[in-house]
Ligand code: SF4
Ligand code: SF4
């Protein structure tokens with residue numbers, strides 16, 4: 001494929017993943033040569049309708065208008081890539097599904113909140129088929145470029161599915177759980193960030209979202225055995241390491 | 256075998272000089288009880304009394320990630336070069352020396368020996384260093400507590416707790432001609448150990464013998480595993496395991512890898528191999544989303560089975576050297592030796 005028609009769309013999120021693309025300064029020219037951008041509000045006001053080969057969609061579905069845009073994009077795109085952890089798993093917005101979204105809205109926006117409707121935060125896959133997931137908060141630049149390059153070639157992007165612990169041990173870090181008795185979500189979290197945080201002595205918060213087979217109970221049990229309260233572990237897990245909707249299950253299973 | 260003596264000062268001088276002509280890697284501390292093989296900086300920084308590094312020397316011959324070849328948009332392929340200089344690994348303990356020997360066997364066992372492994376191995380020189388076991392070591396049980404060969408030089412430190420004594424002396428065994436050459440002109444000037452010093456070396460070996468706290472009878476392991484494939488223990492381990500894969504990544508003899516292609520915007524690509532582990536869900540996942548080992552219990556059982564039965568049947572000995580890394584690194588405390596003890600102790604002979 002010589003040129004790929006691409007659209008970049010944002011639902012509710014911080015736009016950090018779109019920014020990652022703009023931050024690919026050294027590669028932007030090469031990208032521009034290979035990609036025909038049909039929609040990228042953050043970078044250009046040009047908006048072209050019609051079919052696109054690849055849609056990158058950032059953010060989670062938190063408002064009716066997010067859902068409408070998502071459905072419209074899905075209808076136009078041959079491939080839909082969930083861009084970032086919010087799009088893949090719900091992210092921070094979906095952190096605690098027990099809270100009433102209306103109350104959250106009021107807390108954040110006060111009476112201004114009356115101007116728009118919201119709904120419980122969900123990842124894209126709740127509503128539409130997602131072809132590829134590119135997790136990260138924000139996504140790793142190399143993986144974004146790799147994804148674009150693979151799609152250009154007509155092959156499948158392969159993003160790591162192993163946990164952050166694998167990255168962490170390959171860097172031969174001190175394990176914060178074993179050596180420092182901290183709560184680290186590395187075993188539950190998708191790797192590919194080269195264990196950015198534990199490498200700086202900060203426990204992994206799980207910002208890349210859960211691995212496909214995250215064993216919450218096992219993590220809970222072994223941390224509890226080390227004297228960490230279940231409430232603390234649950235809180236850490238809910239931040240990022242669980243997919244939307246997991247909170248209630250954690251409650252049921254562990255409280 | 257000739258045993259020479261080298262003083263601490265001579266050792267320092269030797270390493271200082273060696274680091275100018277080869278890529279010298281030594282055990283370096285990286286926090287409480289954590290060590291890594293890293294490039295030599297100064298003699299004062301390396302830790303001669305370390306117990307184990309996070310990753311074993313395998314990372315030098317079979318790196319976590321390795322580009323096998325690059326393919327330019329024109330279609331031309333190139334294989335990345337390795338540095339021309341030798342890579343000398345100083346301070347390798349017997350378990351790890353035996354680990355490399357197992358890798359040597361494995362990577363040369365195919366119709367075609369693994370070329371990528373061989374070329375890294377060809378530039379690797381191994382300088383051994385004696386050690387005292389900690390509570391996770393069971394190399395003695397696995398018959399890997401000493402290395403008869405597989406090193407170029409081997410340093411015995413019979414007083415490892417005491418590193419700063421001015422008159423400190425190491426005993427050096429020569430393993431290969433290359434080792435002899437590495438010591439260069441020193442080999443002739445270094446004095447040989449006196450009989451009473453060899454006596455002290457023997458005493459140290461006995462002291463070391465009695466320092467092991469873990470014990471395991473490896474002869475029963477294949478049988479224990481084969482007979483107890485349906486044991487509820489595996490389900491319990493499956494519940495406990497996080498499938499983080501760290502036990503396997505850190506194992507000196509685990510050799511599984513994945514191969515994938517990466518692409519760049521210009522249309523070039525690279526074929527890359529990286530470490531994989533049977534603990535991961537994707538490891539045994541095939542087309543159609545079928546998985547040969549979907550449950551953690553099956554995966555952890557596979558690891559034990561492969562080490563003690565599968566590998567042993569193919570190569571005549573188990574692929575475990577008793578280094579204790581999998582025990583030390585497992586966040587949930589799954590204990591290699593205890594697993595076997597519980598399989599063997601309580602349930603042999605078969606209960607039915
Ligand atoms: S510090 Fe965290 S990510 Fe690293 S090995 Fe330990 S648990 Fe895993
Ligand atoms: S270590 Fe964890 S929190 Fe840090 S960047 Fe990686 S996934 Fe995110």
Ligand code: SF4
Pocket residue numbers: 502505506507508509562574575576577578579580581582591
């Ligand atoms: S199985 Fe465990 S003890 Fe045996 S060699 Fe591997 S890491 Fe070391």
Ligand code: SF4
Pocket residue numbers: 495496497498499500501502503534555584585586587588589
């Ligand atoms: S290190 Fe422990 S928790 Fe991780 S995969 Fe191995 S046995 Fe399971």
